[in-house]
Amino acid sequence: RKEVEQDPGPFNVPEGATVAFNCTYSNSASQSFFWYRQDCRKEPKLLMSVYSSGNEDGRFTAQLNRASQYISLLIRDSKLSDSATYLCVVALRGAQKLVFGQGTRLTINP
Amino acid sequence: GAVVSQHPSRVICKSGTSVKIECRSLDFQATTMFWYRQFPKKSLMLMATSNEGSKATYEQGVEKDKFLINHASLTLSTLTVTSAHPEDSSFYICSARDYGGYTFGSGTRLTVV
Numbered sequence A: 001r002k003e004v005e006q007d008p009g010p011f012n013v014p015e016g017a018t019v020a021f022n023c024t025y026s027n028s029a030s031q032s033f034f035w036y037r038q039d040c041r042k043e044p045k046l047l048m049s050v051y052s053s054g055n056e057d058g059r060f061t062a063q064l065n066r067a068s069q070y071i072s073l074l075i076r077d078s079k080l081s082d083s084a085t086y087l088c089v090v091a092l093r094g095a096q097k098l099v100f101g102q103g104t105r106l107t108i109n110p
Numbered sequence B: 001g002a003v004v005s006q007h008p009s010r011v012i013c014k015s016g017t018s019v020k021i022e023c024r025s026l027d028f029q030a031t032t033m034f035w036y037r038q039f040p041k042k043s044l045m046l047m048a049t050s051n052e053g054s055k056a057t058y059e060q061g062v063e064k065d066k067f068l069i070n071h072a073s074l075t076l077s078t079l080t081v082t083s084a085h086p087e088d089s090s091f092y093i094c095s096a097r098d099y100g101g102y103t104f105g106s107g108t109r110l111t112v113v
Helices: none
Strands: A004-006 A011-014 A019-025 A030-038 A045-050 A055-057 A060-065 A070-075 A084-092 A098-100 A104-109 B004-007 B010-013 B019-025 B032-038 B045-051 B067-073 B076-081 B090-098 B101-104 B108-112
Touching: A004 A084, A011 A019, A019 A030, A019 A084, A019 A104, A030 A060, A030 A070, A045 A055, A045 A060, A045 B101, A070 A084, A098 B045, B004 B090, B010 B019, B019 B032, B019 B090, B019 B108, B032 B067, B032 B076, B045 B067, B045 B076, B076 B090
Parallel strands: A011 A104, B010 B108
Antiparallel strands: A004 A019, A019 A070, A030 A045, A030 A084, A055 A060, A060 A070, A084 A098, A084 A104, B004 B019, B019 B076, B032 B045, B032 B090, B067 B076, B090 B101, B090 B108
16 A cells, blocks of 8 residues: 555646545654645645644645545635646654655646 | 755766766755655655765665765755666656755756667
């Protein structure tokens, strides 16, 4: 079983739609959780950290369920510029290294 | 915010030669840096953790004699791909832990011909 698993995608949705990504992690010792976005042939960039209480940043909402070891990302009112690959990322307690999910490719269509 | 500079951004080399990739933290000190590799349409896979002043820690399956890592200062880590083969062609990305989280270099696209 992979340490971090994501929806396989790809997702193709019209502009303005709401998109939801899911992610599960296998190690219960995981402590820190993130969503990164990666544009084609570029480095990953932090989209948002994910907190137990859930957090929102503009059109983006992230949720964490520690009991189910499940993380989600919701994008509302999607824009063309949201087209990218979204990476679910986890770090273990006490460890510095990040573990990446395989990513979900999102394409927003005009 | 924190900046990690990675060079070169793209390199083409012949099989059998060695290629060095540099990763610098520009406005912070990084005692630990990470080196990842990403194949097309795949996610980032951690290759090794680079520790300033000590030996790097390699992930399982990564040949330490082929991927030489040097972290001689608090702001510079280098990855040398030795005796490169076409199957080493990939996107290599470094990362450093900074005060706000993790910052990535812009990546190096290596093509071995």
